[in-house]
Amino acid sequence: MIKALSESVQTRPVAPVLIALFIGFSLFSPYFLTTGNMEALLTANSVVLIASVGMTLVFLLGGIDLSISTVISVSAVVSGLVMAGTGSIWWGAMAAMSVGLSVGLVNGLLIGLLGLTPFITTMATQLIARGVAFVLSKGIAVQGTPYGMLDFGFLTFHGIPAVTLTALLVVAVCMLLLTLTDWGRHVMLIGSNRNAARYSGINVRWVEVSVYSVSGLLGGIAGFISIATLGNAIPGVGDTLLLIIIGAVVLGGTTMEGGEGSIGRTVLGVGLLAVLISGLNLLGIPFYDQLIIQGLLIFLGTWLAMKLSARRH
Amino acid sequence: MKTFSGDALTRQKWLPIAIANAVFSVLLAFASPAFLSLANFQSMLVQSAVTAIMAVGMTFIIITAGIDISMGAILFFSSALFAQLMIDTQSYLLAFAAALCCATLLGGINGLLVVRFRMSPLITTLATYSIYRGMAIHMTGAQNIPVPREMGFLGNGRVFGVPVPILILLVIVVAGVYVLNHTRLGVYARAMGSSTRSARESNLPTAPVTIMVYAIGGFVTGVAALILLARVGGLQSGIGIGIEFTVIAAVILGGTKLTGGSGTVIGSVFGAFFLVLIENGLNLMNASPYIYDIVRGTVLLAAVMVDRLSVRRQQKALLAVKAARFDQPQSVGSTT
Numbered sequence: 001m002i003k004a005l006s007e008s009v010q011t012r013p014v015a016p017v018l019i020a021l022f023i024g025f026s027l028f029s030p031y032f033l034t035t036g037n038m039e040a041l042l043t044a045n046s047v048v049l050i051a052s053v054g055m056t057l058v059f060l061l062g063g064i065d066l067s068i069s070t071v072i073s074v075s076a077v078v079s080g081l082v083m084a085g086t087g088s089i090w091w092g093a094m095a096a097m098s099v100g101l102s103v104g105l106v107n108g109l110l111i112g113l114l115g116l117t118p119f120i121t122t123m124a125t126q127l128i129a130r131g132v133a134f135v136l137s138k139g140i141a142v143q144g145t146p147y148g149m150l151d152f153g154f155l156t157f158h159g160i161p162a163v164t165l166t167a168l169l170v171v172a173v174c175m176l177l178l179t180l181t182d183w184g185r186h187v188m189l190i191g192s193n194r195n196a197a198r199y200s201g202i203n204v205r206w207v208e209v210s211v212y213s214v215s216g217l218l219g220g221i222a223g224f225i226s227i228a229t230l231g232n233a234i235p236g237v238g239d240t241l242l243l244i245i246i247g248a249v250v251l252g253g254t255t256m257e258g259g260e261g262s263i264g265r266t267v268l269g270v271g272l273l274a275v276l277i278s279g280l281n282l283l284g285i286p287f288y289d290q291l292i293i294q295g296l297l298i299f300l301g302t303w304l305a306m307k308l309s310a311r312r313h
Numbered sequence: 314m315k316t317f318s319g320d321a322l323t324r325q326k327w328l329p330i331a332i333a334n335a336v337f338s339v340l341l342a343f344a345s346p347a348f349l350s351l352a353n354f355q356s357m358l359v360q361s362a363v364t365a366i367m368a369v370g371m372t373f374i375i376i377t378a379g380i381d382i383s384m385g386a387i388l389f390f391s392s393a394l395f396a397q398l399m400i401d402t403q404s405y406l407l408a409f410a411a412a413l414c415c416a417t418l419l420g421g422i423n424g425l426l427v428v429r430f431r432m433s434p435l436i437t438t439l440a441t442y443s444i445y446r447g448m449a450i451h452m453t454g455a456q457n458i459p460v461p462r463e464m465g466f467l468g469n470g471r472v473f474g475v476p477v478p479i480l481i482l483l484v485i486v487v488a489g490v491y492v493l494n495h496t497r498l499g500v501y502a503r504a505m506g507s508s509t510r511s512a513r514e515s516n517l518p519t520a521p522v523t524i525m526v527y528a529i530g531g532f533v534t535g536v537a538a539l540i541l542l543a544r545v546g547g548l549q550s551g552i553g554i555g556i557e558f559t560v561i562a563a564v565i566l567g568g569t570k571l572t573g574g575s576g577t578v579i580g581s582v583f584g585a586f587f588l589v590l591i592e593n594g595l596n597l598m599n600a601s602p603y604i605y606d607i608v609r610g611t612v613l614l615a616a617v618m619v620d621r622l623s624v625r626r627q628q629k630a631l632l633a634v635k636a637a638r639f640d641q642p643q644s645v646g647s648t649t
Contacts, residue, residue: 064435115625116617117571119380119435123558124613131606139603246439256433288455291447299440303430 013304014252014268018275025279032282035159042160043153043229045274046167047072047222048241049267052248053174054218056266059249060178061211062191062258063118067107067126068245069238071219074133075099076226077142080233084144092149096224097217103129104216105209112208133235141232153228163225170221174214175263187211192259247298248273253305260309272297326568327580329619334587337594345597355476357589359468362478363544364556365585366537368563369489370420370530372581375564376493377523378506378573379434381423381530384560385553386445391416391538393449396458396548413535419445420531424524442557450550459547468543478540482582485533489578492529502526506573562609563588566616587612 026033051068058065075096083092103125110121155162178184186207190197198204227233252269254261276297280290342349367384374381395412402408419441426437470477493499501522505512513519541552566584569576591608 110614110618114618114621116621119571120561120565120613120617123561124610124617127558127606127610127613129610131603131608131610134603135601135607243439243443246436247443250436256436286451286455288447288450291443292451293447295440295443295445295447298443299426299430299432299437302432302436302440306432 012253012265012268013308014265014272014301018268018272021272021275021279025275025282029279029282032279037278037282039156039159039161041274041278042164045270046161046163047226047229047237048244048248048274049164049167049270050170050218050222050225051241052245052266052270053171053263054215054222055245055249056252056254056261056263057174057178057187057211058118058215059254059256060191060258060261061187061208062194062256063111063208063212064122064256065107065212065215066119066122066242067103067129068122068215068219068222069242070126070130070133071100071103071216072223072226072238072241073235074103074129074136075220075223076233076237077133077137077223077235079224080142080145080227081136083146083149083227084142087146089146089148089152092146092227093224097220100220100223101213101217104213104219107216108209108212111212112205130235130239133238137233137235139235141234143232145227145232149228150231153231163228166221166225170218171263171267174218178263183207183210188259190258244273247294250305251298251301253301253309255302255306255309269301325577326575327577327583328568330567330580330583330587330616334583334590337587337590341590341594341597344594348593348597353593355479357586357593358482359476359478359544360592361582361585361589362482363537363541364559364563364588365482365582366485366533366540367530367556367560368567368581368585369485369578370533371557371560371564372489372567372569372576372578373493373502373526374434374530375561375569375571376506376573376576377502377526378509378571379427379523379526380561380571381420381438381527382435382557383419383423383438383442383445384530384534385556386442386449387416387419387531387534388538388541388553388556390419390445390449391535392542392548392552393453393458395539395542396460397453399460399464400458409539412539413532416535416538417528417532420534421524421528423531424527427527428520428523453548455550457547457549460542464543465546466543467540468545478544481536481540485536486578486582489533493578498522498525503574506575508574559588559609560585562613565613568620 031037051072054068055065078099079092079096082095083089086092107118107122107125110116111118152162157165178187186197186202189200189202190204190207194204223233223237226237230237248269249261249266250256250269251272252261252265252267254265254269273294276293277290280293285293338348347353367388371381371384391412394415395408398404398408398411423434423438423441426432426441427434430437467477467481472480493502501512501517501519504515504517505519505522509519538553542548545552563584564576564581565571566587567577567580567582568584569580588609591612592605595605595608
């Protein structure tokens with residue numbers, strides 16, 4: 001029992017910290033463990049959760065997708081414009097997903113087929129996506145969000161917001177894809193040993209193209225959900241999210257070098273950052289001190305994950 | 314002759330971006346007669362000075378296969394420290410010294426953390442980005458602080474008719490070129506970037522070199538911070554947000570490889586200038602400022618794609634040469 005516990009702590013060092021923080025904040029602030037705060041916390045972090053899953057897949061492959069933050073923005077804007085034009089939520093969802101998928105596909109083709117560096121490629125597409133988001137929306141929030149979309153943002157099932165359930169559904173699907181399919185095993189193998197993967201006959205290029213495409217698609221879904229949580233499609237919505245997304249993934253214990261990590265850990269990482277930010281806000285800690293704490297946490301968390309993983313091997 | 318020019322293009326990493334600058338300048342000169350004036354070129358150089366100065370430091374870091382995402386935060390931190398110290402002590406000497414020392418120190422801390430904890434530089438500096446920025450806003454209490462009017466000299470003043478930022482840029486570039494090409498630090502930095510393992514196994518002082526390149530990055534960011542502060546007129550909350558990506562773009566456009574080992578200081582400065590040139594061109598066309606990002610991203614993509622394709626062609630040519638060499642002995646044997 002104790003051995004099993006210590007093993008699970010070693011593989012998921014974030015879990016006990018998350019539980020401790022949760023209990024701590026509940027004790028120190030009477031507002032933390034209220035339905036209102038929990039709903040707000042879940043709603044606010046659904047977008048980050050979906051995008052973080054995309055980033056996790058790319059990290060597992062040994063790459064990085066800097067564009068995912070502004071893919072959220074551009075797909076939100078396009079989706080918002082489509083919804084304002086057609087009044088149909090479904091068309092809006094389709095638009096967001098196709099925009100995300102196209103940017104992801106471009107990333108994938110450039111990186112997988114042409115062999116460009118993931119960092120620069122996605123940095124460039126990040127700029128382009130941001131520019132398109134601002135040009136299309138003229139720099140302001142897109143007006144004319146259908147009421148159905150706003151209702152969707154407020155909808156809850158037994159205290160759990162519908163947007164969070166959507167995010168969890170996305171998480172579940174990606175988890176299944178990663179653990180149960182050949183594709184998932186190929187992703188993990190390419191991340192841990194690229195050459196071995198190539199020599200064992202895996203089509204590395206195709207897997208790369210598909211992972212970046214999926215990452216883009218998840219960015220698109222996140223963008224669509226952001227309209228429901230914020231009430232409007234906002235062209236700058238993704239700008240500040242990149243740091244939180246990467247922070248959540250590495251804090252969960254998925255390393256950037258690839259092959260090491262899981263979507264489950266990222267969910268814990270997102271949870272940890274979400275609880276931390278919410279708790280610190282309730283305790284009246286100003287945002288700049290939160291930045292310091294977040295930075296320290298990302299640093300120490302990554303270091304700890306690295307140490308533990310080195311001990312396991 | 315043809316092979317010579319091709320050779321020069323690949324060997325002098327800064328040549329393609331220099332040519333791109335020249336071609337684009339000619340195009341803009343045709344588009345607008347006002348473009349081709351000394352005043353306009355001076356103002357473009359001044360505009361590019363902050364990015365270019367930081368790009369010199371970033372070049373050193375990227376050559377060792379590192380990266381510094383926290384540069385914008387260091388920029389903000391040293392600006393904040395300078396402005397705050399000017400308000401508190403009114404001593405230029407103290408404020409200047411503190412801002413530059415602190416910037417160097419923060420850069421050095423990045424290097425130290427990368428060396429000591431052996432985490433990827435990207436994650437390490439992402440964490441310090443958040444920490445430095447938080448510390449700076451904590452220090453100033455999230456307020457905008459004006460700097461004294463004389464300070465404007467650094468941003469808009471002239472010495473012998475040349476704008477001060479250009480002079481500072483010149484000094485930094487000359488120093489950067491010297492250190493990178495003519496000192497051990499530069500040689501070691503390149504060696505580490507080509508192969509960290511070989512560098513370590515041949516007993517190069519990899520740890521001090523890493524700390525030094527990040528410290529250099531911090532120092533030049535401190536210098537850039539003072540110029541930016543002088544030009545803007547005071548501390549504003551948005552200073553430095555996202556500038557690290559512009560700086561990285563300038564370095565990459567300049568022909569430096571993100572994988573380390575090769576790159577030039579001159580190229581990075583040309584890269585920074587090219588970004589301003591594009592902005593100038595878009596201004597001439599009365600384009601919406603939102604389009605800048607799209608054009609900048611496209612240019613960056615085009616640059617790395619062209620580079621990648623040329624590398625591929627080179628590799629193919631190399632293979633062909635090898636194959637020819639392999640064939641040769643047989644033909645020699647058949648003649649005798």
